[in-house]
Amino acid sequence: MADRRTGPVRSARRRATAAVRRLTAGPRTAALIARLAPRSVRTRTTLAACAGVAAVLLVASAGVLLLLRADLVRSVEAGGREQARVVSSLAADGRLPNPVPLDHGSDFVQVTDARGTVVAASGNLAGRPALTPAETSDGHGTFDLDVLGDEHHQRVTTLTTDTPNGPVTVRVGASLHTADTAEDVTTAALALLGGLLVATVGAVTWKATGRALRPVEVIRSEVAAIGGRALDRRVPEPGSDDEIARLARTMNAMLDRLESAGARQRRFIADASHELRSPLAVLRTQLEVAHTHPDPAVRAEMVAGALQDTDRLQSLAADLLLLARLDVTGRxxxxxxxxxxxxxxxxxxxxxxxxxxxxxxxxxxxxxxxxxxxxxxxxxxxxxxxxxxxxxxxxxxxxxxxxxxxxxxxxxxxxxxxxxxxxxxxxxxxxxxxxxxxxxxxxxxxxxxxxxxxxxxxxxxxxxxxxxxxxxxxxxxxxxxxxxxxxxx
Known part of the structure; x- marks a missing residue:
């Protein structure tokens, strides 16, 4: 019975533990990200500059590669189309040679009749069956063809023409190896140059930001050294007229106000002490005389004078409290x-x-x-x-x-x-x-x-x-x- 009860309890505990872990996973992840995030303005500025330059370079490089690829492919297609037209013209005139000679830029030529039988081909396709491109668009097909001992990425141009023996189909293949190589070389060059540029921007930003923030650190150090008894010190003001210079001027203006307020407070305390000392001394003297003098008339006169001084002290205390309230509230x-x-x-x-x-x-x-x-x-x-x-x-x-x-x-x-x-x-x-x-x-x-x-x-x-x-x-x-x-x- 004990085992039967313990099983569900353990299962419930495991489910509760899993739920707690799921609930705390989000805050823990956020706390970890916050802890790993750079806290230095210099670091954040450098990372932001590098990220911005990298994003711009990535978009620009992608555009350059797309334009380069399109231009190279158009050049290959133009060469293949010209070769196909020449072979079609020879076939139409009944002068189609076999094997068919290759022009510069063409990898192979194959001519088939309506039944798919090879009637002529370049030397490297001699004895090969008829080619069937995997896909054709606007007379051009692109596929991998292992005809030269190595796998080549081909751009195939297809033309159909009438001959004395019936219609034939001419296929001219032009290799995209040059275009692929140029694209790979350009990609590597752009990646290298982009990396160097990002590194340069990062180094320049790091140094420039450090130089720009150096006055801020000097201001911070000076402010940290200013205590309640050193309000006469001032932070250095840069010679420029930028935000940091305005910050320094504002800080010094604040220190001027603090020094003035401190001096005013010390003067006020000294004056208040002086003003309170005299009436208190007179009041004490009057009370001592009234306490010890045997003549009731003199005692009454001393008490009346003490009351006058007490009224004056009350008025002075009320004024001091009002001044303190005005200084503190500011409204x-x-x-x-x-x-x-x-x-x-x-x-x-x-x-x-x-x-x-x-x-x-x-x-x-x-x-x-x-x-x-x-x-x-x-x-x-x-x-x-x-x-x-x-x-x-x-x-x-x-x-x-x-x-x-x-x-x-x-x-x-x-x-x-x-x-x-x-x-x-x-x-x-x-x-x-x-x-x-x-x-x-x-x-x-x-x-x-x-x-x-x-x-x-x-x-x-x-x-x-x-x-x-x-x-x-x-x-x-x-x-x-x-x-x-x-x-x-």
Whole structure:
């Protein structure tokens, strides 16, 4: 019983194993082909060039051989046809000799009557029975005939003519040995020349590809040697203006951006550490004094100062997080159509009018695609900066530049003007130009940098423009305007 059960089980196992082998044969074959396939661009290019040249040579050689064969066969047929006409003319005149003399290029001649009896033949067919070609086309038959001691490939021309003794059939055989030999010699020569040509193309392609790819290997080696602390290194740029030179220039441009980003990050970390160190030290001092001082009034004053520094630290931390998010994401987040007039009106209206009132001059109907929260933060930072440094008034003007397809937002304050040489410095992180923009004014030194980054993420710009009094921060954003416009305050 055990043996009876074991037999079917073993058979099922064998069938399952065979099925698994069939299923895995395809992937294994594909994996083997992939493993054997050349991975070098140089090798693949050389093989492709050799294969292309070989294919072209094969087709061209086949055409040459066909044309050569056809021309040689036509020459043989012409000679045999001329011999057959001469013999037919002699037979028609009753002057047919026996044996029949052979012309140059003819191998044999045989003349038979209507009953198939040989009436005349060339000397090499004397005593031979009548020939019967295996196949005949247009008066010509091709077959192997062992009449001269060796096997010859013959082209037989057949003509029928009337004689005084009745109709006769003339067969003239012309050997294709010369044509076959010429074809064989030509085939061997083409094969040899083709092989040499393919080898030459392969060698030239291998060397040319290696020379062309040498700069790529140099670029690869240089990039591999560039680490996080060696971003000042650059890849060599070839003197040519080809794809590799453009690749090198693009790589160096990328390295420039990486070096700039690294320097900016290190400067940002150093500045952030410096900015955090002072308020933390002051906060610690205030808390230590409040903790140990016996006078409740002094303790209350110290705690109030600590709360102020805590608020400033919270603001600084929020700005740092926002800058990090802007640097990492590189995009403005979810976008929607934002009515800029309503955004400016809502942002200004939600602010305390102290210490300086904000006047509005808004063109209605300007709509920009963007993140309303971040655009609001841009306006808030500009208004904070303007109110911090204004002497009397802050003006926000919104207009539409139809020629550029942009909305123009000007935030102007009548405070101290900014020199032309310092107008880019104010957008650097933690930059304060003078005592008027000191740490006592409550700024973190990040607001304008954040505002410019937000404008750039929305495809716009933030610059400082000349103003009759004070300075103007101008924001340009891609926008569109409704057909009807108006002015609101």
């Amino acid at each position: 403005s987040g979810p976008t929607e159509d934002v009515d800029l007039a309503e955004l400016v009106r809502g942002t200004a209206g939600g602010r305390d009018s102290r210490p300086h009132h904000v006047e509005l001059d808004l063109a209605a109907g300007c709509t920009a695609a963007g993140n309303p929260m971040w655009l609001g933060r841009l306006l808030t930072n500009l208004l904070d900066n303007a109110q911090r440094h204004a002497r009397g008034t802050v003006t926000v003007r919104l207009a539409f530049d139809a020629a550029a397809g942009q909305a123009v937002v000007d935030v102007t304050n009548d405070g101290p003007a900014i020199d032309a040489g310092d107008r880019e410095k104010v957008f650097e992180r933690f930059t304060r130009l003078d005592d008027a923009r000191s740490r006592d004014d409550g700024g973190t030194g990040l607001g304008l940098s954040i505002a410019r980054d937000i404008a750039a993420l929305h495809g716009g710009t933030l610059t400082i423009e000349d103003a009759p009094v004070g300075c103007t921060f101008r924001v340009r954003l891609p926008a569109r305007q409704a057909p009807r416009t108006g002015t609101g305050h």
